Amino acid sequence: MLTDPITRPSSAPARDAGTKPAQPILEVIDATHAYDGVVALDNVTVRAAPGEFLTILGESGSGKTTLLRLISGLEKPYRIGALRLGGVDVSEVPAFQRDCTTVFQNYALFPHLTVGENVEYGLKMRGVPVAERRTRARNALELVQLADKYDRRIHQLSGGQRQRVALARALVPQPAILLLDEPLGALDEKLRVDMQVELLEIQKRLGMTFIYITHSQEEALTMSDRIILMRKGKIDQEGPPTAIFDRPVSAFAARFMGVENCFEGELIELSGGQAQVQVGERRLRGRWSGRSIPKVGAKVAVGVRAERLHLGPVAPTAPDHNVLPCGAGGAIYKGKYLDRTVTTDIAPIKVRIWNASAVTDQPSRVWWHKDDCIVMDL
Template sequence: MLEVSNVVHKYGRVTALSDVSLSAAKGEFLTILGSSGSGKTTMLRVISGLETPYSVNRLRIGGEDVVGLPAAKRNCTTVFQNYALFPHMNVIENVAYGLRIRGRTAQDSTAEAKRALEMVQLGAKADRSIGQLSGGERQRVALARAVVTRPAILLLDEPLGALDERLRQDMQLELMELQRKLGMTFIYITHSQEEALTMSDRVVLMKHGRIEQSGAPLDLFDRPVTRFAADFMGYENILDGKLLRKDGEIGEVELVGGAVVRGTLATSDIQPGGAINLAIRAERIGPVAADEDGLDATLSNRVYRGKYTDMMVETKAGTLRLRSWHGAPNEKGAISRVGWKLSDAVIFPEHKG
């Protein structure tokens, strides 16, 4: 449904996209994830036709070459964070607008707009003014207006960023249901790893105008292949070391400080003797018996955070963070050794760039 090959885009001397290629299948929910300045929104604007790329080898939507076509001629629609609704029109007029400018009759446009509003559960508010709607309702109107024209691809530029946490979570579920109901390709832009993991079939993580890693949500969550990916996906413990030996997917690592531990190799091309990072999530580390694999540890701090308790422990490899969802020891000396499952410690090549 979407094919982008070797796109480069610059703003003056700043390269926003550096030889980026990506694709999306029909009916796929693809999320482009990254922080500000990563190039994710620039990519969306290039796809939509709002930006003309510095260079591109191929850009196809639904099999059609759209290089050089203006935004209005491309079979895709964009939903923005600020909704971009017309305040002088009521709800149904906003939704029908795209059909009217495409030459559809008033009767047909209204009928299609009503169906789109029912799809987003706003059929009863068709005659309301935009000013009478809540933020979540305005977002639904923007979605209805976008899908009513049945584009091949729906582009969503951080559409939930202005909503509060509870409403944002509700809208995530509604977006997933809408996408499945329509069978439409969604390309979703966000800086939130939670949104990416919750909604996506596939995630593309960007950094400084390049793709850092892509794959299924669980791939990025459990198998980051770089320090940046691990840090962005929420790994609290990223340790330096070198790979001593490997046996299939299992690697034995000497950490800074001399501690020797084991974990799972993120890629098969890591060679013994090379500098590596070992990453472990805080909730995947816990107390272990003295004869189990792990590190001797001394509890140094505890922070109660409501749903969970964070604990800091001092080890030969440095300070580690643990997270307990079931309370925590009351005394500083209660933890003497910590460890993890081999599958929860990810080993990848160290990269300083």
């Protein structure tokens, strides 16, 4: 069990009906930044609540790390409306005076110092007395389950242990916000999954605001209270994990969040949140999840997850299913499941099969429920 040696205010209490929401602990208003004429952030506004686990998600070059560097003070924005921490504008405040610390992907630990000395380093630079900083460093190491490694050298630690030392060093100043720049990227898969759970537990225990940068949809879905999905310097979509996963607003968001099958089509009808789309010679039905209501005839995207599809010789005849004739394609064994591609007259379609023994050698139909079909902005 983790102890709680670092005292921080708990997360915002549950609100009663009618009470005002808590003031954001972080506000980035209308931030624009560029490198050598290339726009990295394009008028971006981001807010985070006290005690929130906010994930900034996106592919390489989307602007997510640039945003983190603006918040931390490592970059000065080309133009910004305001940058407030705890209600105070810190746009002109240097990094070392901001109430936030950063955990980097490469950990940035000093190899010539012991574990304890690495964790104490920031406190030493702040002039904290020796006895106090050692006590706080030991408490931080206890929090990350490295209390017995205080006198070890960095080269004696595993990758996961080094990641914990970097986390303890960032936590020991007791910041209002912890910034994490892809901190699990260098770990193997098993350790990365374990550390996701540990980070979430530490965040909830301390009630601290975490702003987490990643390109991994799995990390974002596992840990976040809210996700901001970025694309080319702008916010493409934001919301709780369930909304980002189940109701992507665009073809980009859908593909990034793992929707394997996306097709372009023309909107035929939209009524009561249900859409009909012409894709090639086929008419497909699904639920609308785009940003706004398009006009009939507009180009839209249709998406369906591979695990929501079914194969067989005979398909349901009920009108609440989309059904396509298909032919057999290739298959890839993934251990827990089998990914099979079938050919159709609109596009190749990937189907995820969890019971490989039930695979039909020569399927003639592929089908899915219309509520599992997402229609969104192209």
